[in-house]
Amino acid sequence: MVSLTYIAAALATLPLIFILVHLVRAGAASINPAFFMQMPKPVGESGGGMANAIVGTLILISIAATVGLPIGIGAGLYLAEHKGKRLANTVRFLSDVLNGLPSIVMGIFAWQFLVRPAGHFSALAGGIALGVMMIPLVTRTTEEMIRIVPNSLREAALALGYQRWRTSLSIILRTALPGIVTGALVAVARVAGETAPLLFTAFGNQFWSAAIQRPIAALPLQIFTYAISPYDAWHSQAWAGALVLIGIVLVISIAARLATRSRFGSAVD
Amino acid sequence: MLNESPVDSLSLQPESVDDAARRATVVPRLLFQPAARATRAAESVATVCLAAQRLSAFFGDIAAVRDVDLSMETCRVTAIIGPSGCGKSTLLRSFNRMHETVSGARVTGSVLLDGIPIYGDGTSAIAVRRHIGMVFQRPTPFPTMSIRDNVAAGLRVREGKMPSRRDTDDIVEDALQRAGLWAEVKDRLRTSAVAISGGQQQRLCIARALATKPRVLLLDEPTASLDPASTQKVEELVYDLRSTMTIVMVTHNMQQAARVSDRTAFMLNGSLIEVAPTNALFTTPQDARTEAYITGRFG
Numbered sequence: 001m002v003s004l005t006y007i008a009a010a011l012a013t014l015p016l017i018f019i020l021v022h023l024v025r026a027g028a029a030s031i032n033p034a035f036f037m038q039m040p041k042p043v044g045e046s047g048g049g050m051a052n053a054i055v056g057t058l059i060l061i062s063i064a065a066t067v068g069l070p071i072g073i074g075a076g077l078y079l080a081e082h083k084g085k086r087l088a089n090t091v092r093f094l095s096d097v098l099n100g101l102p103s104i105v106m107g108i109f110a111w112q113f114l115v116r117p118a119g120h121f122s123a124l125a126g127g128i129a130l131g132v133m134m135i136p137l138v139t140r141t142t143e144e145m146i147r148i149v150p151n152s153l154r155e156a157a158l159a160l161g162y163q164r165w166r167t168s169l170s171i172i173l174r175t176a177l178p179g180i181v182t183g184a185l186v187a188v189a190r191v192a193g194e195t196a197p198l199l200f201t202a203f204g205n206q207f208w209s210a211a212i213q214r215p216i217a218a219l220p221l222q223i224f225t226y227a228i229s230p231y232d233a234w235h236s237q238a239w240a241g242a243l244v245l246i247g248i249v250l251v252i253s254i255a256a257r258l259a260t261r262s263r264f265g266s267a268v269d
Numbered sequence: 270m271l272n273e274s275p276v277d278s279l280s281l282q283p284e285s286v287d288d289a290a291r292r293a294t295v296v297p298r299l300l301f302q303p304a305a306r307a308t309r310a311a312e313s314v315a316t317v318c319l320a321a322q323r324l325s326a327f328f329g330d331i332a333a334v335r336d337v338d339l340s341m342e343t344c345r346v347t348a349i350i351g352p353s354g355c356g357k358s359t360l361l362r363s364f365n366r367m368h369e370t371v372s373g374a375r376v377t378g379s380v381l382l383d384g385i386p387i388y389g390d391g392t393s394a395i396a397v398r399r400h401i402g403m404v405f406q407r408p409t410p411f412p413t414m415s416i417r418d419n420v421a422a423g424l425r426v427r428e429g430k431m432p433s434r435r436d437t438d439d440i441v442e443d444a445l446q447r448a449g450l451w452a453e454v455k456d457r458l459r460t461s462a463v464a465i466s467g468g469q470q471q472r473l474c475i476a477r478a479l480a481t482k483p484r485v486l487l488l489d490e491p492t493a494s495l496d497p498a499s500t501q502k503v504e505e506l507v508y509d510l511r512s513t514m515t516i517v518m519v520t521h522n523m524q525q526a527a528r529v530s531d532r533t534a535f536m537l538n539g540s541l542i543e544v545a546p547t548n549a550l551f552t553t554p555q556d557a558r559t560e561a562y563i564t565g566r567f568g
Contacts, residue, residue, distance in 0.1 A: 155367065157411075159398055160478070161395050163426070177413075
């Protein structure tokens with residue numbers, strides 16, 4: 001029985017290892033400075049890169065985080081502090097439903113309410129669509145992380161004369177922060193690779209653009225376009241793009257982990 | 270006395286405390302009598318610092334504390350003993366308005382701090398808690414803060430200006446000295462507060478409560494989660510602290526009450542059964558239930 005769990009554990013990590021190995025083998029050859037510095041070349045010309053898509057993805061993630069993190073963390077804090085109340089239960093349920101919403105539906109929603117009124121595709125619409133997708137993820141992890149902070153800390157702060165809001169912010173939230181950041185990163189990583197909501201919001205762009213009011217290139221879109229093309233050169237570019245996308249997620253995770261690492265090592269013991 | 274401290278949303282409508290000038294009895298120590306200690310200064314007359322009057326505390330409709338009248342004298346240690354669930358912790362938590370932080374909890378009757386009703390109109394719970402410190406059963410250092418910052422935590426939320434860095438350092442040192450922890454942690458004030466032992470953490474929590482110079486210190490079974498050596502340190506600390514502040518301690522441990530307190534109150538099923546000088550309560554209890562409890566017939 002125990003050995004079965006070992007096998008299951010090995011199988012759980014196998015897909016990731018397989019994907020990484022394959023990505024490196026297929027994509028590493030196309031990764032060079034030009035891939036990060038240059039724009040896509042027209043069909044037939046060799047070389048070129050995805051500079052616009054890389055920057056576009058970073059911009060989209062930033063917009064998404066700006067929208068999703070404050071709302072998600074705030075809602076999570078509310079849910080954790082008002083557990084058991086009817087409104088909190090309703091919010092939690094709706095948040096779970098939102099979490100299960102297919103990403104293509106989110107894209108249509110963003111198109112209907114952001115793209116159509118504006119009259120054009122835009123990075124802003126794409127970023128907001130991704131941000132809304134982040135909200136339930138962040139809400140859930142924030143709530144869970146706050147709940148594992150012992151109630152005795154809250155009492156200790158209140159007994160010292162801390163106001164309620166101050167207890168929540170500087171004691172509870174602060175103690176739960178490493179866990180919340182990890183949750184936020186998972187959410188960022190999730191939406192960084194989303195393609196469907198971007199199809200009719202950010203739309204993609206073959207040219208250089210960093211304006212949030214205009215259509216913008218994004219790695220997942222670029223990977224999609226290249227992967228379904230009939231050209232071998234584009235295929236290897238697509239593999240390289242996928243590798244870079246995973247690299248971005250990895251770098252963000254590591255950077256934020258380092259930034260929030262407690263001054264004393266593990267924060268909650 | 271209240272004017273000395275910077276806080277005052279406690280609106281000042283002194284009510285007369287009937288037993289304000291009660292004479293304190295000098296209690297011989299039963300078991301704990303450190304030889305080298307200086308005798309206490311104000312041994313003769315004690316004034317009432319904290320008084321509960323017809324105090325009841327409820328969780329929803331259930332009364333955990335019923336009609337308690339109890340006066341706690343200035344610079345004395347009052348111990349509250351009784352079996353589990355008798356309401357002693359709830360009573361203690363009513364003294365700094367921590368009881369009401371539980372949803373559905375409420376209090377009737379009144380509690381006077383130096384004659385001022387802490388449940389009075391316009392008196393904020395926050396201000397009350399800044400005058401009445403509390404230490405809990407389990408040590409509760411803030412894990413994200415250093416030892417120094419833990420001690421200084423209460424200073425940050427006081428009204429008025431945050432003391433300067435240097436003043437804060439002085440206050441922290443003083444509080445740690447008083448809590449008997451300074452020598453053990455002075456070289457690692459900037460390290461994590463959760464890296465020290467449980468007993469040290471508890472004394473750190475006491476130091477944190479002392480830093481804001483409260484008038485009263487409430488201890489809710491402060492040694493329940495500590496080993497015997499740490500327990501002894503905390504008890505000695507309580508014994509020393511009474512020279513400067515009023516202490517109310519809930520304890521499960523009758524020997525502890527006997528060792529460190531001046532007066533002991535016995536509670537049963539939410540009611541205060543008997544309160545007397547510690548020596549008298551343990552040697553000549555007036556109530557049969559008190560006698561049954563202290564002789565170990567129940568609880």
